[in-house]
Each structure stands twice: as structure tokens, then as C-alpha cells.
Amino acid sequence: MSPLYLILTLLTISSPATAEPHFTYCPPKLNYTVNSPFENNLKTLLDSLSYSTSLNKGFNNTSVGDGSDQVYGQALCRGDVTPEVCRKCVQNVSKDILEECQSKDAIMWHELCQIQYSYQKFFSLDVYTGKYPDWNKAEKDVPDQAHFQTVLSLMKTLSEKAAQDASSLMFATGKKEFSKAETIFGLVQCTRDMSSNGCRSCFTKSLGDLRACCQYRQGGTVFSRNCNVRFQTYPFYGQAEAIFSIIVRGRGEKQLSCPFKMRRKANVNSHPTWLCQLAWQLWNEGQEFECVDPLLTESCAPAEVLKCIHIGLLCVQEDPAERPTMSNVVALLGSESVALPQPSRPAFSVGRIAPRIDLSLPSDPSINQVTVSSILLR
Secondary structure, X not given: OOOEEEEEEEEEEOOOOOOOXXXXXXXXXXXXXXXXXXXHHHHHHHHHHHHHOHHHOOEEEEEEOOHHHOEEEEEEEOOOOOHHHHHHHHHHHHHHHHHHOOEOEEEEEEOXXXXXXXXXXXXXXXXXXXXXXHHHHHOOEOOOOHHHHHHHHHHHHHHHHHHHOHHHOOEEEEEEEEEOOEEEEEEEEEOOOOOHHHHHHXXXXXXXXXXXHHOOEOOEEEEOOOEEEEEEOOOOOOOOOEEEEEEEEEOOOOOOOOOOOOOOOOEOOOOOOOHHHHHHHHHHOOOHHHHOOHHHHHHOXXXXXXXXXXXXXXXXXXXXXXOOOHHHXXXXXXXXXXXXXXXXXEOOOOOOOOOOOEOOOOOOOOXXXXXXXXXXXX
16 A cells, blocks of 8 residues: 655744744933824834835835924844745834833834834934844853854855845845854844945944854844844744644554544544644653654654654644744754753644545545545644
8 A cells, every 4th residue: 555645734934923032222311202293103104114114125214204203214124034024023013112112212123123213314324233132141152262253254254245235135144164063153134224335334343242242152143223143053044934844654554543543444534633633642642753754763863853843842832922933943943952841732723524434445535545634724
């Protein structure tokens, strides 16, 4: 009998499932009055940025109002995100910045986008405001001082590429091998209202700050009004979408098989078991490999297979607040030492009800006498 392969999609992320860590600059001495014309103009501006930034390749400058109530605003999405991820991120930051700031001049940086607004026109101004986000402190230390020299070499190369190539959207990523066991990944980006020289100048100052904060760390980030730089020892950039799949192989006379526990002559009635639910159940029973194609266990380290299943189950937990963010998922996949929490029950999903069929009859419409059920994932 030819094997039947079922692909279990454990996770599809088009935007972070929970709020991303962020950093805010919000001067306290420039507060505006609630319900004032300035605040009304600010809300209109943020709505405009939420809609238009994703349509303009992830960057937009605009202003609303006039006179002393005029508000200037700018939004920037990371150069590797999709328009949909960009739109959602800018929407989230717009909401957060209104809740956290009451200043006439503010910036908020999320991992995938940033927003800044002011009562003064700041477009194209080379004003450096280097900031260290709190999560730099969580990065592990490195004993080898040569580590940062490799970081600096990579970041200088990326900075020049982003500054001189307008077609790159003033954004560049890359990697450089530090040792056989470690590769350093880097990302740089400028706001696109900057000139090449202005962008290059911002990167130079940011790399100086990166040395000051993070030369003995495995990773580091520096934010500024006009540019951002970041390095890590794991791949943190790329398409901000991920699909984790487990290939499930139906066995001979479907032994128990996953996703359905069926014997050859058993009837398939309504309410088929949802794939993620069964994967979670088998995980708790210590029978994770019951759902894994033997070819995977032969070609991959068992520990790595279990790790992928574990992370996938964390990403489909019923409570969205318990699910890791995209950046956390990437960090977990790239780390060998982080302890993973026990996944809780996945969210419920409705499958398409399979017809009642006797699999032993030759008139079966399915291929190779196997019933194929389509699972509709949310």
C-alpha cells in the first residue's frame, strides 16, 4: 500500500500573536491637553499612517492640521515584513503610543515597525537620538572580545549597503561566521527621508552606541529617530511569517496512525480528532513520535524533532497571551539552552465531517482504500 502523507500545519504567523516588546521615548514636559485640537489632529494622523504606510513600501511621512495644532508624523516598517504585517504593526503602535504618551513629541519602536510624531517638522533632519531598549540587558555575555570585531565588520558592510543603495529601501541584512559553531546575524535600516550621507552618519553613531552597550553581549539593538541597528547569534530577520509542519505518515493495516486512530475496517464517523489536539495529547502521554514520519527520525536528531513539536504546540495554545511572539519563536529555535514551558491545550478548531465509510469495501472512493479528510484550520 502506498503511504499516505498528511501535513499538519501547527502554526502560520502573519503577525505576532501577542504584543511585541517595545521602547518609548516620551518627553514629559511637552504634554498636550486631552480632547484638544492637537490630540484630535494626532488621532487623525495615526489613522492615516495605519492605512497608508503599508501601501507605500513600509514608509510614510505626513502631517495634519495647521498652526500651533499641526502634527507631523512618520511610520517605518522593517524592510522584510509583508504589507499585512506592516499594517497591523503600525495599527498596534498607534494604539500603544496614544495610551502611553501624552506628549507633543514622541517615538515608539516595536520590533517590526516604529512611529514618531511631533509638533515640529522633523522630516529629513539628521538628529541622532540613540536609545538602548531594556531587552539588551537580557542578552548573554560573551568572553571573547574578538566577537564584537566580527559584529562590527558585518554591521559596517551592511550599513554601507543600506546607505548607498536606494533600491534596498535603506535596509540590509546579512550574516558572518564567527566560528564553526557560531554565526552572527545583523540588520540595519534608515528612514527613507534621509539622504545617503545622513543615513551613513546615523549608522556610524549607532554602531558607536552598539559598542558601548553590547560589545560583550551575544546580541544588541540601538534605536534612533532615523536609523536602527541590531545583531544576534541567531537568525531573527526574514519574512515575518513562519509555518511549522509535521509530516504525518499513515501506516499499514492506518497499526494506529496519526491524525486518526483507525483500523482498516473501522468506520469513520463524525467528529474527527483535530490534528493539533491529538499532537498535544500524544505529547502529554510521552508518545510524540507516534505522529512523526519515520523518515524524519532517521534523518534528523530526535531532540530537534521534539523541540520543533514543542515550540509548535506553544504557538497554538488556547490563550493567545501564552503564545510566543515571532521573535521569541526564532530565539527558541536558535537556542540550545532555553528551557521550554509545558504547552497548554490548543485552541479548538472545527474540522470537516468525514462521511461514514466502510474502508474494507472495494467501492471506496478514496485512493488506496484510505479516507482523506480535509482539516480546516483557523
